[in-house]
Amino acid sequence: MSRFAPGDAVRVRDSWPEAEGPVHIRTPHYLRGREGVVLRPLGQFPNPEDLAFGRPAPSIPLYHVRFAQDSIWPENQPGDEFLVEIYEHWLEAA
Amino acid sequence: MNLTEIPTDRLLAGFRGLLLEKGVVTEAALRQSDETMQAASPARGAEVVARAWTDEGFRARLLADGTRAVEEMGIFLIGAPPLGVVENDAALHHLIVCTLCSCYPRALLGYPPHWYKSAAFRARAVRDPRGLLREEWGTELPAGTRLRVVDSTADYRWMVLPRRPSGTEGWDAARLAGLIRDTDLIGVTIPTA
Structure with missing residues (x-):
């Protein structure tokens, strides 16, 4: 059901839908296009990008x-980290 | 009719009545939610931490599922997002921020401190987190401790389980809880005995 597993290298999509019109996005600007590693899945939640509208x-x-x-x-x-909740449709394999 | 000109108590009563009439919420759910928010405070978070420091089984359950574990203490976070707990140790220190807005485990800890919602705190917590801790709170991490900034962006609400201070051997949970401040629970400070 989940596309990614702990330890998978991922890249946050370098996507800026806010430039196209009104949106509600939970993916911070500073992570767009950046590579990280999945620590763990956190379950499934209704997509807030739809809920907000x-x-x-x-x-x-x-x-x-x-x-x-x-x-x-x-x-x-060096060595310090960010740990951030990201929805699957914002991630691609790196 | 301009809704902004109606006295807020009348507006609230009208809104509440409509939600009940349309079956969006029940009286019982509203009462439960009100009780949860009235009881929420940093002192409750401190009790949870002190229990984790004195009960190894509870500590493990708290880290696995915060919402379910605190139910053992009679704390029911009904209708609130799931509570996640991240543990500090000698190698890793956690700092909680919500760069997008002001996500905070309100159902457990109550309203966040005013600065938690400020643009200055939210920006610097990711851009210069060690400078923020040192200059605003005098918090220096021990050498060799990595800093993990948890940006609370989505559907969890995160709380820090701090390290138990040295010099507290033999203390009971009530005495330990007295050491813990709201700032310890999001990792901007470190409790000491």
Whole structure:
């Protein structure tokens, strides 16, 4: 049911739907296009991008994904991490 | 009619009445939700942490499923997003932020501190987290401890299980709970005895 497993290398889609019109997105800007590693699946939740507009919201897999801080901001301390909840449709295999 | 000009208590009563009439919520669910929010406070979070420090089985259950574990303590987070708990140890320290808005385990801890919702805290927690901890809170992580910033963006609400301070051997849960501040529960500070 879930496409990714713990340890899988993933990339957050470099996608900017907010440029096209009104949206509700739970994927932070600073992670778009960045590579991380799946820590674990967090279950399935109704897609907030639909819920926010009162549309039918199918449940979709959510993952905890780890990113190296210095891969995004080189000044941050090597070894430090971000751990962020990302929905499956925002992830692609890296 | 301009809704913004109606006194808020009348607006609330009208809205509440409509939700009940249309069967969107029940009286019992509203009462339960109100009781949960009235009881929510950092002191409750401190009790949960102190129990985890003194009961190994509870600690494991709390890390596996926060919402279910706190039910053992009579805390029912009904209607709230799932509670996730992340554990600090010698190798790894967690800092909680919500860069998108202000996600916080309100059903357990109550309303977040005002600065938690500020753009300054939210931006710096990812852009310069060690500088933020050091300069705003005087929090220095021990050498060799990695910092993991948990950006709470979606459907969980995250709380930190801090390390039990040294010098507290033999303390009971009530005394331990007295050490824990709201800031310890999101990792901007570290409890000490």
